[in-house]
Amino acid sequence: MAKPPADIRFTKEHEWVRLDGDIATVGITDHAQEQLGDVVFVELPEVGRDVASDEACAVVESVKAASDVYAPLTGKVVETNQSIIDDPSLVNSDAEGEGWFFRIEIDDTDSFEALMDHAAYDEYLETLD
């Protein structure tokens, strides 16, 4: 497996976070989309909303079930991805790229560093099987 970029972190709830300055882009992991199956609906937070770490702030629904997506970090929502509202299947086809959910401006990059890196997340996935 190619070494992934170092600026991505993961949560136990299967969100990924990519940090660019103080802007964190958040989505669900490829493992998560695989488990969910065909995504048919996404609900995203309002731009401007203050979110706390571990707060449910988006919803992703497959044909079968609805799941919450949690804010991995505390901050303010500054942008959401209209593309996945228009075409929820993007979450399946490119979960960790074009299928991103929202961007938050964070004030504490230390909490980003505290999340799992790619190797730690892969190890975590092993424990789930």
Next chain:
Amino acid sequence: MIENALPDDPSPKPLKTVPLDSWHRAFGARMVEFAGYSMPVQYQGVLAEHLHCRSHAALFDVSHMGQATLSGPTAPAALERLVPGDMLALKPGRQRYTLLTNEAGGILDDLMVTRLADDRLFLVANASRKDIDFTHIAANMPPGVQLQPHDDRALLALQGPAAAAVIGGIMPEAAQLPFMGAAQVALAGIPCLVSRSGYTGEDGFEISVPAEAAQELAQRLIDEPEVVPAGLGARDSLRLEAGLCLYGNDIDELTTPVEAALTWVISKRRRADWDFPGAAAVRDQIENGAPRHRVGLRPDGRAPARALTEIVAGDGTEAGTVTSGGYSPTLSAPIAMGYVRKDLAAVGTALHLMVRGKPLSGRVVPLPFVPHRYAR
């Protein structure tokens, strides 16, 4: 974020397996617990399987369902003591949908009954209810009528517009069956019971087959280019589009046939005699109206309204509850069924569906959502 997603075998207690268990796993099925069984919920994906069933044909393993034969000279009359359908008029080779009702008119289960011969009926019951059903039926049979469960048989459903052509290449007699007709057909020496019925709204067949021959039959069907294997996920979205009830969601011991819009299962003769369990309560609802009705619901937006979603009337009063809801792959839109107050049950009635605390607008629509395409 995936606690609510489709889990892989979450149950700590050992699950029962169907005869095709290893076959499903070899096809890459995701297995989940359903009614105490490990069952395939999907293979390639619910959406693709659903759409393939509507356009070609899909093969479902429903071997978790209960199969039994009721035999004895008075078997049809004896079963009539427990159901509101006309079992005496059911001709050999014909199948009928009926209900087991309780003394309050509640629904103990829905089941398919096939008349095999004058003195023999073949029953198919829901997996989650079969133990209750078979105990109930056996306890209420007169001397000379026996219930024999068939734990040694698998049940496969081939559904879709290509199903008849596919089955015709393997069992020509089966392809000649009318809708809700049934016949005992040998497939390469394997005794099968085939009926022209299903749970998707499409033309199709259900094939009861000895467990040891299930894999051979499944493989022969899946080898046909029109057929893909489909799991319980697609089965559920297909039956919802077809407006068909799922026991435990849309009907249960607290719903009556009248409320469930299943009054049609009560045959004319049985309505003259009113002698099935719960007949008095059911008759009262037919004559004086039921307090609530099962209806189709279309949320206006794109957010699905799942089972247990609260329904609120335009004036803010309680209207009812969604009992099945999700996304319709055929319509590319959310659909639901639920019970609403009788004054709100007319097609076109505007309602609110409380999804994650927010009222989403929607309305009552006719069932089914997708027209049935049964063979006629």
